Amino acid sequence: MSNFAKIRPIGRRRDGRPIYPIKGGAPTLTEQRDEIAALLADESYDGDINELLQRADTVAAAIEQANQRDARLRALRAAQLPAGDPPPQPGQRQQPGLQPDDQGQQHPVTAAEAFVRSAALAHFRANGAVGKFSVEHRDAPTGTVTTTNGVPTVPQRVPGQIPANPDFPLLIANLLDRQTSTNNTLEYVRDISGPVAGSGTWNKAAVVAEGAMKPQSGPFAWETITTSLKTVAHWVPITRQAADDDGQMMGYINGRLTYGLEYQLDRQILTGNGTTQMQGILTTPGIGAYQPGVGNTDAKLITVRKAKTQGELALYPPDAIVMNPLDWQDIELDTDANGQFRVITSVTDSGAPMRIWGLIVVTSVAMAAGTALLGGYRMGATLWERQGITILMSDSHADLFLANTLVILAERRANVAVHTPAAFTKVTFAAAT
Template identity: 75%
Template structure:
């Protein structure tokens, strides 16, 4: 009986099949095999690493008693939500990467980087941990503490999320939309046997060709901060990753579609609702009428995006008896914000006096490539002689607004 193939041989065989464009076998089964062999290789690497660490460990003279069984984790070593010892955020993945280990062992000369897919961007576990991996350093406050508070990042999360394998994005944009009342959009009918069936349409589409846009920024940090896993994770999670998504929210709404991402508000063909001349409808009423317009377009809306000041006006709107028209919980932090059955998203990325209502998952898709890339280097300006490093985060993405009719731009009437 021939020997069983090694992990390397199995990996090479599957890789060859994946690269074969003429492969006509069960693709789902092939992908499952690829995932299984990747998991086995990762497990083998972890076992090898644990073995080398155990062999290198030396106990002091006297062989002291074993420590308590209480489990401790270094930053970047927390288990995920089902107990697996995998990184749960981009920052933790970077802390655990071989690239960072090699970079540190080389006294931070050159550049290191890692790329993490969208699935790596998850909430970090609660609690604070410490590390003894590297010599203790004096705590230095990293950079300048930002003056602005963290705003909620929810706009991009409303969209359908997909991953792109290339840099060029092509999609069909529906420019026809339903023709309500004329019968051309939907001519479905009961047809007698043997009779000609009616045709619906015609539907009109345009081919949109664009590229994924790169969103990036960097910040300096000291070598002491780079040796401190907790500080390094703070840079990546609290500043760099957050900053990318903060910018992304603005791009989703108002990107120009050429040098920037395609913003929904700048996409031709979206619906528009604005109270007529002399109409002094309250903002609460305006949102309700805009919802009706979206429903008449046959794309049921699920959310509305508002500037915080406009949402404040709606929440504080009172009737003649001084009773609030919108019932909200002022005692429960984080209570869900809803209006006319719609999820309310507030963001300063939306201009005051303007709102966006629509079926976000049905109308647009966020396409991402490679997730977030984290790079660290001393190769910039005079940073090497200043004992300073830079850490950079970037990712590529764009929005495909394939069904503009699913959205309605709201313009509120000026205050009386």
């Protein structure tokens, strides 16, 4: 007889029908397990053994699922949030900066998020917002260039404050190899030999007979460059009330301070004078130059292609070109005699990566109209960073303490080592006719 028949009722209804522990008298998983185990152990069992085995598998799977559910429940109840992540109140959204980004990256992912989540800011607020403190955030080199990389977060509009107005995607710094410096003094070797294929001196490697002298390549010319890392900084005032609002403060840091540093960094990479400023590529002696000959009216599209060939002949294949937005506009809108565009672009997707002749195109108003900088950026220069973006806050500037106003300052230290000038070519387009 089945063990199901042995289940005892725990009471009776008014009409006399029994009440079982499980609704409808269904046995528990434990009771089902015990009954099937007894039948499997019964050597005289003459029922359908295949059906019994299927029941055994079903009950075992159900018990395993129940065990896993119980284990997950106990683990969830035992889990502890990190000290920097206070649990949100019911119905309240998480504080800004506490969420992962759209790609699931670990937070914080920006200087603003690192700042608002820092223990230093919590201590500053706990002590009545008196004194000053700083928080450093270093960006990891991305190595990937897209037309949306580096576009700043638009801050909340606050009366009396003018939000930042970016004029171009911040991409030039991402074209370079990026390294971390451990010293404020930067010393590197610059190749000034400028080897050219076919010169007969750069590479004399050859098949050598046994016992014969091996050829010497070169000569090469080098110079040691010693410079220092330069500090780029600026600050903005912020009211104490706005500083107590993480959302507003992140708007200031992302929308004005961080973007301002990146904006200036891109310009320094191109045109820094190398003395009181960073070393700009365009001001480095030894870079190549290409300009159509007198009377040559090549279209800008053709000029870029010929300049690319010059870079390849110098044995430094270019990978990107930086040009003024007006020049890129002329290239995109260039048409043939039939009115057909020579460059195929998608006017419906402004976020698509810009390329020409296989080169990444970066537009920047820092590049003078009528010129462009083509080069093997990762091969030719390195951006050395001693200090990531550091955010400081203080109430001790001038008379702002009396005005219930704080100061947020952002700074970074970096410089560019243009160690292979021959990897770059300054392009000058033919004058419009």
